Amino acid sequence: MRRTPHTRPVGTVAALAAAALLVAGCSGGGGLPGVATPSTRAPGSASPGAPSVPTAPAKGSVKVVRTLTTKLNSPWGLAPLPGGDLLVGSRDTGKILRVSEKDGAQSEIGSVPGVAAAGEGGLLGLALSPRFADDHLLYAYFTTASDNRIAQLRYDEAKPAGQRLGQPNTVFQGIPKGQIHNGGRIAFGPDGMLYAGTGEAGERTPAQDPKSPGGKILRMTPDGRPAPGNPHPDSVVYTLGHRNVQGLAWDTDKRLWASEFGQDTWDELNLIEPGANYGWPEVEGRANHPGFRDPVLQWKPSEASPSGLAYAKGSLWMAALRGERLWRIPLRGASVAAAPQAFLTGEYGRLRTVVATDDGGLWLTTSNTDGRGHPGGDDDRLLRLNVT
Numbered sequence: 001m002r003r004t005p006h007t008r009p010v011g012t013v014a015a016l017a018a019a020a021l022l023v024a025g026c027s028g029g030g031g032l033p034g035v036a037t038p039s040t041r042a043p044g045s046a047s048p049g050a051p052s053v054p055t056a057p058a059k060g061s062v063k064v065v066r067t068l069t070t071k072l073n074s075p076w077g078l079a080p081l082p083g084g085d086l087l088v089g090s091r092d093t094g095k096i097l098r099v100s101e102k103d104g105a106q107s108e109i110g111s112v113p114g115v116a117a118a119g120e121g122g123l124l125g126l127a128l129s130p131r132f133a134d135d136h137l138l139y140a141y142f143t144t145a146s147d148n149r150i151a152q153l154r155y156d157e158a159k160p161a162g163q164r165l166g167q168p169n170t171v172f173q174g175i176p177k178g179q180i181h182n183g184g185r186i187a188f189g190p191d192g193m194l195y196a197g198t199g200e201a202g203e204r205t206p207a208q209d210p211k212s213p214g215g216k217i218l219r220m221t222p223d224g225r226p227a228p229g230n231p232h233p234d235s236v237v238y239t240l241g242h243r244n245v246q247g248l249a250w251d252t253d254k255r256l257w258a259s260e261f262g263q264d265t266w267d268e269l270n271l272i273e274p275g276a277n278y279g280w281p282e283v284e285g286r287a288n289h290p291g292f293r294d295p296v297l298q299w300k301p302s303e304a305s306p307s308g309l310a311y312a313k314g315s316l317w318m319a320a321l322r323g324e325r326l327w328r329i330p331l332r333g334a335s336v337a338a339a340p341q342a343f344l345t346g347e348y349g350r351l352r353t354v355v356a357t358d359d360g361g362l363w364l365t366t367s368n369t370d371g372r373g374h375p376g377g378d379d380d381r382l383l384r385l386n387v388t
Contacts, residue, residue, distance in 0.1 A: 077126030077353070108161060243261055
């Protein structure tokens with residue numbers, strides 16, 4: 001959701017005018033955008049000079065292989081299960097469905113207790129434990145009456161349909177909630193730690209407050225403690241200065257990327273560096289401001305309003321809500337290898353969550369029943385894509 005424009009910091013207007021050239025490149029025009037250069041790495045991650053997969057081709061392709069299932073209610077979180085089936089969470093109802101990878105059949109496994117859906121809040125991100133085969137733990141990020149929080153729920157397939165989720169064990173709480181900007185994406189990184197993208201709940205102060213978990217990317221152990229190697233040993237805060245992070249993805253060299261909603265001027269793709277400050281609300285988009293990290297790419301909100309993010313076939317794939325398209329961003333190490341490409345523009349409406357498959361394809365959910373779209377008879381849908 002966009003809010004009314006605010007006064008820009010002194011000097012930012014000129015920087016943003018220069019950055020308009022970036023958007024021209026993102027829209028299929030001329031030169032490549034600038035790229036942030038990594039300086040420090042997360043524990044256990046590759047150095048900037050580590051070998052990368054072969055450079056992605058300048059031009060890619062997207063083919064919708066099939067519509068796996070239809071008539072989903074406000075789908076948000078998506079978690080592939082071992083064996084191929086998928087768990088899909090409903091933001092507005094708090095229910096989680098199991099969708100058969102074979103035929104798209106839906107079966108409810110249960111609901112997350114305590115979900116208080118309103119505005120952009122509700123049952124948001126889902127992620128399986130890295131040890132799911134042994135511990136059967138599903139993680140959920142959701143809005144309650146008082147906050148946003150992350151909880152573990154044990155998934156027991158032996159129980160009757162609709163009763164397969166255990167009671168939530170809260171591992172982290174106190175993330176600010178609001179009608180807007182609840183963040184919600186969670187994912188386990190290559191290091192086995194749990195990462196969460198949070199929003200600033202529509203308020204301007206949390207993003208720059210190091211003591212607030214709002215407007216941050218958080219990094220924690222699976223039981224919710226500050227992860228070893230965090231910028232501050234006693235804090236789960238990994239980066240700050242974010243407005244509303246809803247996309248997290250790692251490339252082959254274990255670099256973390258994040259997609260983020262801007263306000264009225266620029267939406268962002270950021271290369272995430274531990275301890276870095278990404279500027280909100282002092283700056284929006286590329287501002288060349290001392291102390292703040294500029295985005296690698298930026299888009300006009302009408303072209304993006306980004307949500308989910310995934311890495312496949314040498315590229316990042318970013319789902320756009322207001323932009324109603326899937327962006328491909330080819331990478332060469334920590335650099336953008338070619339101008340981003342837009343696919344599926346206007347074909348399926350708002351696009352929410354994108355997840356890589358084991359064979360290099362993508363799962364993609366639409367988001368037309370979220371209160372801002374224009375749902376058709378089959379919305380919302382879960383699509384299977386082949387990409388190059």
